[in-house]
Amino acid sequence: MTGTTGPTGNSGTTCGTTGTTGITRTATPASRVLVVGSGPTGLLLAGDLAGAGVPVTVVEKRPHGISNLSRAFVLHARTLEQLDARGLADGLESVGQPLDRLRLFGRLTVDLSTLPSRYRHLLVLPQYEVEKALERRAVEAGAEFRYETELTGLTQDADGVTVEAAGPRGRAETLRAAYVVGADGMRSAVRQAVGLPFPGRSVIRSVVLADVRLAEQSPSLLTVNAAGDAFAFLAPFGDGYHRVIGWHRGRDVPDGEPLDLAEIKEITRLALGRDFGMHDARWMSRFHSDERQAPAYRAGRVFLAGDAAHVHTPAGGQGMNTGLQDAANLSWKLAAVATGHADPALLDTYQAERHPVGRAVLRSSGGIVRLAMAKRPWTLAARGALTAFLGAVGPARRKAAGRLTGIGHRYPAPRGAHPLTGARVPDVDLAGGGRLYEALRGGRFVLITPQPHEAGAGRGDRLAVARWASGRRTTVLVRPDGYAAWAADSADAGGIEAALARHLGPAAPAGCAPGDLR
Template structure:
């Protein structure tokens, strides 16, 4: 084999996945058809949950702002603005971080851990046998000619027009684009900030300063026909659309780059087919809303990486990998639902005004704000792990464990710092020596940590749990109160069979 895993696509999803695979001990090659990164800003930040995932791996300082990135407490759902902090730990994500910077951070992290990134390499073919064989074989066009590469698994992180998805024969059902919208990084202009967007009679616009002399704009004119994926767009077109909506003439400026997007909504029918898997835009495309696309891809990678690494290194069986589709497909379906709904509200023009008014009224209720903030921040995700033994009704089970301060034998730490190594964590909050004994057969796969939660609301957070088993992606797989009932079942399911002896 040339590698355990070949990842196609060096965007945020593929690079995050490469780093996760290396943390789990898998050999990985990343292929990207572009000779160099585009350097374009595109996505300008990420959701609260994606930010947590970066924090779980100790990556936030690499963004150059320490462990605290700029976030906004006020977000929106379909342009209806409200305070996200009504939900514990929620905010409207990290703002003002160009996608090019996110990619650079993740590329450095992945290569620091031994991932190989090969650029100018385009996947041309996929050999038969990936459905029932013991490997995949891909034909790759490289700067030095065409060659064959073999790996245990192939993961397509190559965007909405994914070559891997097409070669694997995976259906991509959904709805066609109905309109075109523009985005650009414009120069030489002094624009009024419109951070969360402004709906006007002829469409919607957003504007935010990126750096000295450069603004990101998004222009969504009503009535703009859908465009072919092969079309191009010029700054002149963007300027005309901006003036049509705002009445402002920006034609005297310029642009570092311009592009367009649509409201097409599609989801792969299968996230795993044989030895081929999909993640990020290759698995789901939708209207951009609140940075959810990039963030969902990062979460796909965080869910898949540790599982795939455990399988290819022999620590776990194939059944663990099957949970990738069963967990992330429903999340993707809900993502498409919320982005379509937001598009109807934000871009529906006068016809959508009654709906906007109703949503505005509803956001005066704390329960509604919490619900909508959970959807957009991705903090409401709860995986179904209830077939494990233990307290299936515990409110933490299947949910992510937030960042909580802890005091242990080695001093002060927190729940995210414990996940930096990419292993599971059995957090013992009551000094139960039996837990360490019960988990001894999973040493090296699960770290047992005895600590005291120092947060003032610890009783509310842990809801009676004296121990929690946290997966490498930060989601709780088991809770216990005073014993280890069901712990061995949960450990075996998520971390493989116990070591003999």
């Protein structure tokens, strides 16, 4: 069983309450989840859990309104699909800059306009725009926020987790939760508190970043190139500013070394041939880039997500995206367990599904940097051969684009399962004029059938039932994160009910509103 709910073992008939989304859910204060960190990963988790009626508290050491000076600036297609399933993608698209091509190594253009997605592009926008949208959603759903509060210790027992924290003005606080999620970045206090290692190494030091205005015409797409000892990214935000990321092999200095615009311009000139008349930097930063991954994303009742679980080079803009996809995978599983609709064993699938993806992202982002910085004759030859191969072989180029954008990842499936099981389900049209990712809003599973079916009885809080707009004959049960939990080319009512019981738990007894079972 991979990425799906198992038998819950629930047989009671107690009825519960209605959550903030209008969907009836069941959760108790003892099922509270504590999320540490209010970056995009933590905010998406908090919004999903609160929307499912699960009590959730977000702990953040920064004051409210003080955003990280973040390096993230790209949303890829798979992340946009996940945000669409939460009703947020259209708003972000309206303030971001869509780019349907990337230029790598000076001559390889990756065309995203043929992606099998509603979002045939990447979206360039500052991370704070993503955070604003996700925070607003979490607050509206009822998530509790505790700013200026820093985790100082953590202990677990059979029933939950006790967290020690220092609140405003150093006031000691003790918080209790059923589960804790560390979404608190590379230097995660949660990861350190549970003793999980973070093996890896610093790959490049003294990476420089800035958001600048340009006096000259710039490329209209995200550009990545290297020349000699210099390496640079350049991407337009669409608001008159461009994000520039650069590195010079000979400028290996500590993160705290002063940085000025002249250094950024020099690196850009060396890597891209000119600096485009950069001026009016709204912020600049220097950092070092690590490649690290925790060997486990779970330690008992504690989970890691985003940069707390994995960090890698900024090449390809995959960092924020991978964290948001971690959150989308974990949130519905925590909600199902907290509301009593799933066996806690479901939570083990988070590691099985997301750890391999994190490892793949480390490889791909690191590979881009190493190829860009190739200097020896044999590495230059390898880069040229790979560039020529990807430029000439369509399937290889499409596979690379799928991995970069996240839509190419799939999760392992049980032996003998239908080939769709574990695969990402695209945003298909549904009968009646709707589409799948609209039906996923609300955190429910979606059962897509060829013919009308009454399978939703007693599970209205957890399941939407729809029909294909096309003549497709396959029956597919889509998880809340948009992956296929189960599929069959021909399924009768008994087979569908068995699948629903296995993945969603039992239907509510007669006399209880859907979702009231606990």
